Amino acid sequence: MEINEKFLKPYDPANTESKIYKLWEESGFFNPDNLLGNRKESYTIMMPPPNVTGVLHMGHALMITLEDIMIRYKRMQGYKTLWLPGTDHAAIATQSKVEKEIQKKEGKSRHDLGREEMLKRIKEFAQQSHDTIVSQVRVMGASCDWSREAFTLDEKRNLAVNTTFKKMYDDGLIYRGNRIVNWDPKGQTTISDDEIVYEERNSKLYTFKYSADFPISISTSRPETKVGDVAVAVHPDDTRYTEYIGKEYDLEFAGVPIHIKIIADKEVDPAFGTGALGVTPAHSMIDWEMADRHDLPRPQVINEYAKMTVGGENLLGKKVTDAREVIVSWLRENNLLEKEEDIKQNVSTAERTGGIVEPLPKLQWFINVNKPIPERGNKTLKDLMSEPLKENKIKIIPDYFSKTYFHWIDNLRDWCISRQIWYGHRVPVWYKDEEIYCGIEAPQGEGWKQDDDTLDTWFSSGMWTFSTLGWPEKTKDMDTFHPTDVLETGYEILFPWVARMILMTGYNLNTIPFHTVYLHGTVRDGQGRKMSKSLGNGIDPLDIAAKFGADAGRMALIVGTAPGTDSKISEDKIKGYKNFANKIWNITRFVLDNVDEKNFHPLPTSPLVNGEENSLIAEFKKVYEDITSDMENYRFHLASEKIYHYIWHRFADEIIEESKKIILEGSEKADERKTALVSIWTDCLKILHPFMPFVTEEIWSMLLIKDKNLLMVEKWPS
């Protein structure tokens, strides 16, 4: 048979892939509304929106590949498939990135620029970043519906955010309170517990007395906070201190008058240090809770700039680190310091700015996770987060992650949702004199001023599965595509994101956001190191696509990468799959070279005359049935390996080799063999398509099949 002259040269991914992607887009089949046939069941994946803080890395490439595999597979199986792409404004991350750049280039701070100008700059940056991301996603071959693309900070998502905020506010679940929060002095904003990274640092533990006549010694690594102490807590069963419980002392500590009450609290560990704990309610989370239990005052001694707000000249206005030295030398001079030990300590730092987190009491907005929700029995938001997993309505793959999920929920505290940054959804609350108004839109009348704060970025991304479908409007998309099927994401955001999606969906819609959570691991370099800018070992998916082809990159990411486990990627591995693409190319060349047009029509689905050819087809049927079962069970790492192995080492190395004898030597069963080759090979292309969509589609376009459509909408063999 005459073949396309393209086959005389090796496969050229660089020139093929962009052409094929265009073909797909023009077909309209990325959009489920345009899919042909009677597709009753929907299959939906919401793409985890990449942050608009820069470019995509290999982790994103893995995410896109996995989701594209799932979507393409289900599309070929006749589902109404929607894969909805989008990007995340990533509030703090984006703002602090732009702030840093402006500081570096122009030497200006955000306050020099002002809210409006700063926001303009951030939006410009976000737009650029968005455009880069979108082009990268296309290069990877993602068959997502661009017509429905969403952004976590656009108007539609804002309506969803404000609607939810108001509902929670009216239900008494969102409250404004003066509570201790994680304050980032560098970023000048509160941050949530999950935005903290602990860094182990060498530190000192000081053991001392407040004054010579005070009966109990205490230990601390932060002496400067001790001017804010209001109590000393001991364990109720600690006989060493029983006689002091309930006594009160007026003291002067480093020139600051303090009033100390001795209290008994079972949270105190009698074995640690002296077994007595100086209670500083305003600057320590557990001390704050202790103050709740014992009704203690909460004097603040450190401000938002991590500077002292009390004391004489030697202390007032000093940075906490300097104040620490002042206090320590004061203790020494007064013979109060009993012990000084070197210890390793976990210091809380802000994920985005690196600033050392200072616990401070602040007036902020919180979501109460322990309060019964009106008209939901006695259920709390915490219950909404754990129930779907307990009742097996949501399945996590691999399932051992469920255990850590419950552990996290158990330890959950009220969620601080307000941030003192400008880039984000503004808190939909307005103030006028003593009045407060919470609403979806600004109140009527003069003199209202909106809250300056914005919301934690996870507040809006928690609604991603339904805000993207038009909620709170009643849309056809909501009816058709929600709850979604799979949420595919990295295990590192199981808590901050997945849990909050379950919360937001349970609260707003009284249902689940998705049925299955598929977690992938971290993509590391060839030596097993995390890819990072500082190491310079990152691989840009665009470079891979240009050098080896997106298909090769996709296979290298998938084969052998089990769910939830980290994987290593190297150019050698990718190169191997570039060779595979070429192998497929040449197999096609051989097949087309040696068969006749009539072997294509009709494709045999029922027994061929000859027993041997029949058994080849039967053997392959077993292979793809096995692969189908892997696909159904999210074992893409096995499915991809199996089709690879079958094509190269069974079909090419053995079946084609023996076919040479039969066909080239003109055996009498040559015709049956040709038909069998065509039959198996066309099905191989279908099975391989979700993994290597470009090369398979390109080859498909050159096959002489009657009434064929794009391979992406061909029927999966069964």
Added chain:
RNA sequence: GGGCGAUUAGCUCAGCUGGUUAGAGCGUCACAUUGACAUUGUGAAGGUCAGAGGUUCGAGUCCUCUAUCGCCCACCA
């Protein structure tokens, strides 16, 4: 401190519900090849499945303990 995971060929890893001589890719060695493909083919070497015990007719796979490594959570102040 609590929790979770890993340990299989020189390297990187698969091995789904326990079932015949334990698999792949890369690497190594030997050979082959002017007819689909050197981005190739054929073949070989290479593993007491971390260690010890247990359950079972049968264990890389299940249980217990030990060792090493990794990750997550947690403000021993």
